[in-house]
Amino acid sequence: MLLRFRVRRSRLQRLGAAGSRIGVVLLFLVAIRHLYQGGKLSSADANFRAVKASAQSLSTIQDSAGLRECFALLADRKDAGSDLCIRANNFLSRLHAAGLNIPLPPGGNVFERHGICAGACFIATNLRDAEQVMPNYIYHLLLTVGLLTHYGNPAFVSVYESGSKDRTADWLQVLGDVLDALSVPHRLELGGSIQREKGEDRIHFLARVRSAALVPLFEQCNATGQFCAPSNDKSNSSGRIIFLNDVLFSAADIMRLLQYPADLVCGLDLGMAAEPDMTEQEHHATVAAYLHAKWLMPQHLAIQFTRLSLLSKWWRKYHHKRKPLLREFGPLFFYDKWVARDISGRMFTNRSPYVVYQPSVDRVTAGRPVRVHCCWNGLAIINAEPFVRKVLGFREHREGECAASECSLLCDDMWRLGYDNMVMDPNVRVTYDLAGVNKLFHAFSSELPLGAPGLVYIPFRQEEVRDVMSLPKHDDISRESSNPDGHRTREVDCCDLKKGANMVEFRDPGVCHTSVVTLN
Structure with a gap:
C-alpha cells in the first residue's frame, strides 16, 4: 500500500513538474505575443507622429495654389x-x-x-x-x-x-x-x-x-x-x-x-x-488554403481533410465564427448586392458577371460601362x-x-x-481591407485592379463614355408598364430588411420578392 502511494506521489510530482514547464512555456509565448503587439503599436504610433508632424509642416506654407x-x-x-x-x-x-x-x-x-x-x-x-x-x-x-x-x-x-x-x-x-x-x-x-x-x-x-x-x-x-x-x-x-x-x-x-x-x-x-454566401466547394477551398498556409499542412492533404463528412459541419461553424482568420483565403465577391440593380431592375449577384440582364452581361465581362x-x-x-x-x-x-x-x-x-441617367463602370474597383487589396492587385504585383474574377480590365477611353450615354435609359422594357396615372413603372427586385435587424437574410423564405417603382 505504501509502495503504491509512493508511486502515485512520484507520478503526481512528475505531472506537476511537467505542468510547471508547460506553464512557463505558455507564459513565455504570451509575453512574446504582448511584446510583438506592443512593437506594432509603437511602430504605428511613430508612423502617425511622423505623418502629423509633416502635415503641420505643410500647414505653415503660404503658397496654397x-x-x-x-x-x-x-x-x-x-x-x-x-x-x-x-x-x-x-x-x-x-x-x-x-x-x-x-x-x-x-x-x-x-x-x-x-x-x-x-x-x-x-x-x-x-x-x-x-x-x-x-x-x-x-x-x-x-x-x-x-x-x-x-x-x-x-x-x-x-x-x-x-x-x-x-x-x-x-x-x-x-x-x-x-x-x-x-x-x-x-x-x-x-x-x-x-x-x-x-x-x-x-x-x-x-x-x-x-x-x-x-x-x-x-x-x-x-x-x-x-x-x-x-x-x-x-x-x-x-x-x-x-x-x-x-x-x-x-x-x-x-x-x-x-x-x-x-x-x-x-x-x-x-x-x-462571407461564409454563408459560399458554395460547399468554395468553403472547402478556403479552409484548405488556411490549413496549408497557417498549419503548414500539405495542400493535397488539407483538401482531403476538409472534405471529411464528419468534420464538414464543424468546419463550417468554425469558419462562421472565425471569419477574420479565414478572410484572406476566400474568394473575392461583389459586396453591395442589396443596393445594386441592373437596368432591368434585377439584383446584382456576388459572382461575375454580377449583372443579370444579358446585354449588360456582355458589356460588363468585356470591361465596358453599363446603364443601371x-x-x-x-x-x-x-x-x-x-x-x-x-x-x-x-x-x-x-x-x-x-x-x-x-x-x-x-x-x-x-x-x-427624372434624374435617371445612372451608369456603372466595372473598371472602378474598390475594396475594404488588405485581403481584398491582395486579391485585386495580385499582392501588389500589379498597379491595376486586375484580380476581379471574370472581368476584363480596360484603360479609360472617352469614346466609352459617349457610347454608354447613348444607350437607352429604358434598355429592358419587359418589366415596365404604365399605371393609371400614365406614369411608367418598373418591377424591381426587393429584399426586405426585417424590423430591428442589421443585415438582410437573403436565404430566408419570402425575404426577396418584386416591388414596383414609379419612373418619371
Whole structure:
C-alpha cells in the first residue's frame, strides 16, 4: 500500500513538474505575443507622429495654389522637383509608410479635367472606427482635391465622424491641417452627436448620419454661389456630390467616374466572401488554403481533410465564427448586392458577371460601362441638383415600400423625379481591407485592379463614355408598364430588411420578392 502511494506521489510530482514547464512555456509565448503587439503599436504610433508632424509642416506654407499644383502633378505621377513639391511628396511618403495604400495606376492624364464637377465638387464621407483605411483615404483624397482644384473645379470636403473608439478622429485632424494648407474649404465634424438610439431601425440611423454629412452642402449657395438650385439662365450650376464609404479607393477611381455626365455613377465594391454566401466547394477551398498556409499542412492533404463528412459541419461553424482568420483565403465577391440593380431592375449577384440582364452581361465581362437602375458600391458620384432643390434626401422606407437601404430608396426617388441617367463602370474597383487589396492587385504585383474574377480590365477611353450615354435609359422594357396615372413603372427586385435587424437574410423564405417603382 505504501509502495503504491509512493508511486502515485512520484507520478503526481512528475505531472506537476511537467505542468510547471508547460506553464512557463505558455507564459513565455504570451509575453512574446504582448511584446510583438506592443512593437506594432509603437511602430504605428511613430508612423502617425511622423505623418502629423509633416502635415503641420505643410500647414505653415503660404503658397496654397502652388501646393495644389504639386498634388496634381503627383497624382499624375510626374516629377515635381521644387522644394514645395518635395515637401508634399514627403508627406505622401510618410502616409504610405503609415498604412495600407492603393497604388496609383499609370496614365492619369487621360481624363478630362476642366468642368467635370458641373459647378463644384462636394466630397462627403461618414466614418466610424475607420483607422485602418485612413492613410489611404487621406492620401488619395488629397490627390483628388489637388487635381480638381488645380483644374478649376472648386471642392468642399465634409466628413461626419461619430462613435469611433480608435484613432479615426486623430487622422481626420491631420487631414484638416493639409486641407488648410491647400486652402480647400471643409467641415470635419469629429465625435458627432448622432448615435443609434435604442430600438432605432438601422436604415433610419444611416439616413440620419448620411444627411449629417450633407449639411454643409445647403450652406454653400449663399456663402459662395456654388451648389445652387439651377435658375432659368443657369441650367446646371448645382455641382456634383462624391460620396465615399470607408473603402480603399484610388484618386484615379474618382477621376474616372467624374468623366460620366450621369446623375449617378459608381464602380464595383469587391470584398472577401462571407461564409454563408459560399458554395460547399468554395468553403472547402478556403479552409484548405488556411490549413496549408497557417498549419503548414500539405495542400493535397488539407483538401482531403476538409472534405471529411464528419468534420464538414464543424468546419463550417468554425469558419462562421472565425471569419477574420479565414478572410484572406476566400474568394473575392461583389459586396453591395442589396443596393445594386441592373437596368432591368434585377439584383446584382456576388459572382461575375454580377449583372443579370444579358446585354449588360456582355458589356460588363468585356470591361465596358453599363446603364443601371441603382448602385452605390462604396463610392458614388451624384448630381447635386435634386439635393439643393430640396426634393431628394436620404430616408427610410415608407409603408407599402420595399424595406430597402437608404441608398436604394435614393435611386428609386431619383427615377421618380427624372434624374435617371445612372451608369456603372466595372473598371472602378474598390475594396475594404488588405485581403481584398491582395486579391485585386495580385499582392501588389500589379498597379491595376486586375484580380476581379471574370472581368476584363480596360484603360479609360472617352469614346466609352459617349457610347454608354447613348444607350437607352429604358434598355429592358419587359418589366415596365404604365399605371393609371400614365406614369411608367418598373418591377424591381426587393429584399426586405426585417424590423430591428442589421443585415438582410437573403436565404430566408419570402425575404426577396418584386416591388414596383414609379419612373418619371
